[in-house]
Amino acid sequence: MNLLTFIQDNRPSLGVKTENGIIAIEEAILETKLRGNEAVPTNVMEVIERGEKGLNALQTFLEGLTITGEESYLKEEDSLVFGPCVTQPNKIICVGLNYKKHAEETNAPYPEVPILFNKFNNTLTGHKREIEVPKVTEKLDYEAELVIVIGKKTKDVSKEEALSHVFGYCAVNDLSARDLQMRTHQWLLGKTCDDFSPLGPYLVTADEVGNPNDLAIKTVVNGEVRQDSNTSDMIFSCDEIVSYISRHMTLEPGDIILTGTPEGVVLGYPPEQQQYLNPGDEVTIEIEKLGQLTNLFVEERENVRPSKNEFQTSL
Template sequence: MELLTFFKNGETRLGVKIDQTIIDVKAAAAVKSQEDIPTDVMSVIQGGQEKVYQLMTFIQELDLNDSDYVLNEHHLEWGPCVTNPGKIICVGLNYRKHADETNAPYPDVPILFSKFNNTLTGHKKDIAVPKITNKLDYEVELAIVIGKRAKYISKENALDYVFGYCVGNDLSARDLQLRTNQWLLGKTCDDFCPLGPYLITADVVGNPNNLSLKTTVNGEVRQNSNTSDMIFYCDELVSYISHHMTLTPGDIILTRNPAGVVLGLPENKRVYLKPGDVVTVEIEKLGKLTNKFVEE
């Protein structure tokens, strides 16, 4: 199932993509007088497979030609496909070739840090380059969205706790990130975590560790890799994190970026993001997430 969020009349709405059609779930529920249908993405995630099945059954019975609730995705104002995660957990140095390009040793255990909800934004939203940085970098990342409460779970069962996956861009102000040994400051400026366009349920994605992923800047390919290059795979990450904190539905794990970031280039070839740049990050089966950068 392909879920999304968009803004309408100042509120966040749940959408479902069927072929090339977007269903406004709240509008459809009103037309059909179905008050028990979940109308926001967090309700679906927190309701698990029962809510997914309920929503899918409801959508399958709709008339896809009804203009009261059928939308054109090109006219949407997109929101982040997960709107209110309890935690945004990021993984550092989790691709072999990225570690190689930055001359960093492979970690023995996952390196974890965090972002906050102020960093969330959506597809096609403009992102201001903060005045405080001169070294803004892109990072295409597979985002895991947790679907069930998880504590002390095994690697073998870990993916059973995943609701779905989406595309993320872990924007990083390198000058702020490397100012101290703690990376937090360079990772948490406003809108530094666009997510979307879609949240794809785990059953559609299948194996998350064999997905191609790519970044283009102004049409030029900068990153081109596969999640198979991860040092710690998705099941390992979910299991490991669950042994240190309780994961709850809606929590996001950003699984780190492959080679090709600006920071990995020789210093005399580094050209960081600037106002006017357009960045698209994409992952196989999950779609393309595009943002334009503007002056703050």
């Protein structure tokens, strides 16, 4: 199932991509008045929290709909304002230097264990949303990454069982201000500016993705392919990553893990060839089976980010 979040009435709403278009779940419930709708989840975090039961309730509801093409709850994708496909992860955990060729292009040795760091929820935004280039950086870089979305409470899970704890997968652009990132030994500052983790467009359930360790992954900047690789080039595979992290901390449903980026980032080019992102640039992250995540970069505006996050919802 392909789940997405779109913003309606200044709050996140759940959508499901189908062959007929995007079904706005809450609107469909109100319009059809189908019995048993109390059990149908209406936001993505509720779907993840309820796991198989939530997905089954959603699937049963969708199968009960009769689509003629005239329904108001049937949405055109271009008409939607997207939010991040996972709106409130408790933890955002990132893996650094996890592709062999990326380590090589940056002249870094292969890590012996996963290099972990974190980001925060202020970095979350959605597909097709504008991203302001912070004035504090002159070296904004793109990073296409596969995201693991945890579906079960997970502690000390074996590599063999790890993927059974995964709800699904999505794409992210792990934006990195390289000058801020390299200012100290801690990478946090260069990774956590506002909207530095556009996530989506879809959260695709694990059953539809299959093997996450063999997916084509690509970045296109202004029509030019910059990254073109496969998750098979990872140093630590998805099952190894989940198992390793779970030995050190408990993972909760909705936690997301960014699994690293392949070669082709700006940082990997010789200095005279480095072209960092600027206002006016458009970046598309494409991962096999997960769709295309596109964002336009704009100048930083003279305003204050609202204290209320439009992506937040209560379960």
